[in-house]
Amino acid sequence: MSSDTGSDTGSDTGSDATELVETEAGTGRVTWHRAAGARFVLAVGHGAGGGVEARDLQALARVLPAHGVTVALVEQPWRVAGKKVAPAPRTLDVGWRGLWPTVADAGLPVIAGGRSAGARVACRTAVELGAAAVLALSFPLHPPGRPEKSRAAELLGSGVPTLVVQGGGDPFGRPEEFPEGAYELVEVPYGDHGFALPKRVSLGQEEALKILTDGVVKWTSSLA
Secondary structure, eight states: OEEEOSOOOOOSSSEEEEEEEEETTEEEEEEEEOOTTOSEEEEEEOOSSOOTTSHHHHHHHHHGGGGTEEEEEEEOHHHHTTOSSOOOHHHHHHHHHHHHHHHHTTOSOEEEEEETHHHHHHHHHHHHHTOSEEEEESOOOSOTTOTTSOOHHHHHTOOSOEEEEEETTOTTOOGGGSOOOSSEEEEETTOOTTSOOOTTSSSOHHHHHHHHHHHHHHHHHHHO
16 A cells, blocks of 8 residues: 655656555655656665665666656665664565555566665565566675675576676675676776765766766666
């Protein structure tokens, strides 16, 4: 069940509606950034340490609607409830499953996306939920300093076309650490787990985000 707490402005790029969605894990929230004549919906969730205000998620919400992709920023129930610590992966999956019918309601193919823990959720549930593809932002390949604790199986097992966008300096897994597999990978040079850049490098933050959004635009175009 969902309730619309916003209004449809008819804008191609702005946030035009926010919905509260009841799930078995609690009340979640979906914020829409709609595209005119959309070909896909990108439903993208946040990580375990932050919300949909993350720079990469906001950049996608600004850019993709102009390229025929409606962006649905999905907030897990724990975040909506104001909790500081994310629940176990199993509970995250329950929340995501409960939110999925809302993002699929438009009848368009849905790309399951997420950053960090949200990327893991998207990979684990893609086939089950009928996702058209997976967008994995800052996929946490392993805990920092613990490469032996690999989560590659989740990524490799997504079962659908998958794009990974990874920072070149991400302590949760640098691009060169990723195993070969049936997915594409875009590197954001120097980026950390949140795609922030060290001050010493010549690449600017907006340039880094453009690498990210350009990569996603190109990939979604190839899916069509």
